[in-house]
Amino acid sequence: MSTISEPIGGGRTTALSVRYALRELRGGLRGFYVFIACIALGVLAIAGVGSVSASLSDGLTREGRTLLGGDVAFSLFQREAKLEEVAFLRTHGEVSLAATLRAMVRAADGRLALVEAKAVDGAYPLLGHLDLKPAMPLGDLLGERDGAFGAAADPALLARLDLKVGDTVTIDKARFQIRSTLEAEPDKLSGGIGLGPRFLTSEAALRATQLLQPGSLVRWTYRVRLPDNAADDHATAAFIAAAREASPSAGWEIRSRSNASPQLERNITRFTQFLTLVGLAALLVGGVGVANAVKSHIDRRTEVIAAFKALGATSRDVFGIYLTQVIVLAGIGSVIGLCAGAALPFVIVGLLGKLLPLPVVPALHPDELALSFVYGLLTALAFGLWPLGRVHDVPVAALFREAVIAEFHRPRWRYLVLMAVVVAFLVAVVIGLAYDKRIAAIFVAASVLVFALLRGVAALVMATARRLPRSRLPLVRLAITNIYRPGALTPSVVLSLGLGLAVLVTITQIDGNLRRQFLAQLPEQAPSFFFIDIPSTEADRFGTFLKQLAPNSKVEEVPMLRGRIVSARGVRAEDIKASPDAEWVLQSDRGLTYTGEVPKGSKVVEGQWWGAEYNGPPLVSIEKRIADGMGLKVGDEIVVNVLGRDITAHIGNMRNIDWQGLGINFVLVFSPGAFKGAPHTHVATLTEARADVTDDAQVIKKVADAFPMVTSVRVREVMETIGAVVSNLALAIRGASAVTLISAILVLGGALAAGHRHRVYDAVILKTLGATRLRLLGAYGLEYLLIGLATAVFGVIAGSVAAWLIVTRLMTLSFVWQAGSAAWVVLAALVVTVGLGLVGTLLALNQKPASVLRNL
Secondary structure: OOOOOOOOOOHHHHHHOOOOOOOHHHOOOOOHHHHHHHHHHHHHHHHHHHHHHHHHHHHHHHHHHHHHHHOOOEEEEEEOOOOOHHHHHHHEEEEEEEEEEEEEEEEOOOOOEEEEEEEEEOOOOOOOOOEEEEOOOOOHHOOOOOOEEEEEEOOOOOHOOOOOOOOEEEEEEEEEEEEEEEEEOOHHHOOOOOOOOOEEEEEHHHHHHHHOOOOOEEEEEEEEOOOOHHOOOHHHHHHHHHHHHOOOOOOOEEHHHHOOOOHHHHHHHHHHHHHHHHHHHHHHHHHHHHHHHHHHHHHHHHHHHHHHOOOOOOHHHHHHHHHHHHHHHHHHHHHHHHHHHHHHHHHHHHHHHOOOOOOOOOOHHHHHHHHHHHHHHHHHHHHHHHHHHHHOOOOOHHHHHHHOOOOOOOHHHHHHHHHHHHHHHHHHHHHOOOHHHHHHHHHHHHHHHHHHHHHHHHHHHHHHHHHHHOOOOHHHHHHHHHHOOOOOHHHHHHHHHHHHHHHHHHHHHHHHHHHHHHHHOOOOOOOOOOEEEEEHHHHHHHHHHHHHHHOOEEEEEEEEEEEEEEEEEEEEEHHHHOOOOHHHHOOOOEEEEEEOOOOOEEEEEEEOOOOOOOOOEEHHHHHHHHHHHHHOOOOEEEEEEEEEEEEEEEEEEEEEEEEHOOOOOOOOOEEOOOOOOOOOOOEEEOOOOOHHHHHHHHHHHHHEEEEEEEOEEHHHHHHHHHHHHHHHHHHHHHHHHHHHHHHHHHHHHHHHHHHHHHHHHHHHHHHHHHOOHHHHHHHHHHHHHHHHHHHHHHHHHHHHHHHHHHHHHHOOOOOOOOHHHHHHHHHHHHHHHHHHHHHHHHHHHHHOHHHHHHHH
16 A cells, blocks of 8 residues: 655645546456446447437438438328429429328239338339339339239238239229339338338329229329439428428428438437436446445445545545546446447447348447446446545544444535536436437436435335334344344345336336237227228218128218318417427328217317307317417417318317227317318228127128228227337337346345445354354345345336326326236346345355454
8 A cells, every 4th residue: 555645735636636546446446346337338228329329310311312202202182283383393303203092902812901002103213222022124013014004012912912923903993913022112211100011003003993082091292303413401491492482372291301201200319318218227226336336445445545544635635536436437337338339330230230121320429429428427426426425524533443333424515515516417418418308307306206215215114124023033033133233235225126126117017008008909999990081972871881781880980181280370380389299290291070079089178169050160179288289279270281272270179089999089170161162081980899800801801892992991900010110119128128127236236245244244243153054044035035025016116106107198098007017027126136145145154254253
């Protein structure tokens, strides 16, 4: 040990602190492996998520033109662009048309399948490459030969209907020959999630089907490729502005290459934030390990600290030395995490590059890595300052005495203030950089609350153990006494394990409820089928047909149009500052309807319903949650563009909607007469008393035979499609949460290791007094079992409450407590706690009494 010949002070304080801190660390990192691992894991999670997200965003930006299919895309619903509108687009660049709709494909044996049909012109694709198998020119693929139009189909459709290349199918009045399988589309991501496999054909073939009726739910997209010398962002913005000025009432939904798939980008951002918060949870769990490691290190270095003070070092000097060590160790852990996190995009692309449906461009992202480093450093300081600050006012004598007697010392106010500043800065970074600041604030508040509750649980467990009647059994008496004695492991174990368990229960409960919602039994009275594109002239006959087809079933039918909100309260839709859970309504066209009756599944909560006999100016009813998110109130004006015509209506009332019943309902419901004269179709639902796969197939076939223009959507298949997406997201969430669990186990192991010295002392004394190895193992095992059980119960309660809030308030879904997953979490917690505890106990029992007694 080096000596200090003069007090550390003045301008030399920092340099000497660094020198002595590094000199002490030359002896190795014993006792800090958990510290470093916890920081590294948390930083790895945050840096990895940030790097992958940034690489994906770069890919979307770089491939924006290809994903969009051009520089600008103009979309209309239920109507084609007028000749003058198309002519205007052609004056600025090359134009390609694509029409998309849902349709029913019929195989030669009569089997049917729902497909996402896409009809394109000869210019498709303007950018990118259409991956066909076998490859062939677009003209040969889609041309008409021998009375059949050509088509390319998703391999999933061929598997579903037992088809092969060369087979023929029909859609309504048109016959198609499948000439190739469609392996990839350059612009697929910009279209969102489909409910069926893709069926690519020509514009002429689509018109031959006779599905293009007035009001049919067809999306017409006109993609424009600007000249290469006018394809920059400035020229693109000018072109969009000119298009809006030329056709102000066209009702275009306009996307540029910079926002080729805005919904996808928003979902990626939200998902990234969620995973980042999971990474922060891992860091917070690791912070407990930091505190334990620093406290244990201070305990081991009491003689060195005493020597420093005896040789003239001030308490501030000692604090500086060990603060420097904490910063250096946090830096080491953060750098390890940064390296692993930065490599993650390269690893993903290297292993899964060809399987990824998204354009990930691996690269180093200094901003994401720097942010992760800051998170790691701030977390280490936030948790390390308390044990560091305790040594400031402790005299040399007390430091020497602390090896035997653990006394509680609250740090001086200056260190508490410093710790508060660090915590405040960490909170500001977490909330300030979040996409959804409300969720980030809830996370911070929940973390503070959970830590406070964990401290309370530890205190309650110790107080309860202290008040229990004295047992006659020595084993039980020793176990209970160990729970509340001075220097007990209870606070460390509860803090170490509690937060990790709470996060794990939250994830498993959310995962279970999402699976129940999308993959398990459908809600009671949920529709079996949706039927879309029912011509208005055939709506009554179609309803009668369904009742005859399924006499014991319930049939509901409403008119349906598509339109998009142009403005509200005189503010353009693009300029409305909506909340995150309401902004989706403004992003694209929405389903609309009109009725004189309050829709089923809706309840008017503000304003008055207009009634069946209403014949006045247009009124609209809006969902209450969406109205609140947009800052609207009863009486406000909303302008909706439908079929190229602006419809102005005033909000007559607001409704709460039960979306979980899966029935027909709309965010916007208009009064009768609002769309008088507008061509439109109807949508209907069929709710069967007893759903059966065979009966469902017959319903689809008979509807297709009688009404070939109507598209049948089986609700179960839709839910399975959505469920597959949810399962993939849940898998990523479980992977990220595993980091939190690993951190919790590491911290628990570190906490038990920190108390190893005291455990060795206890074991030696008790063995000397006659206690057997088996009896000591039983006592310590019971102690860990009781502490682990109390912690697990808290974790289940806290995690279940958090999951309930997230599922019911943020996701607006029903919540059912998953008892099975909670039981597994409790069992796992007990196994881990008792297992790690007994491993440490065995090591303590293996110590020879003589060497320990000699140093007492």
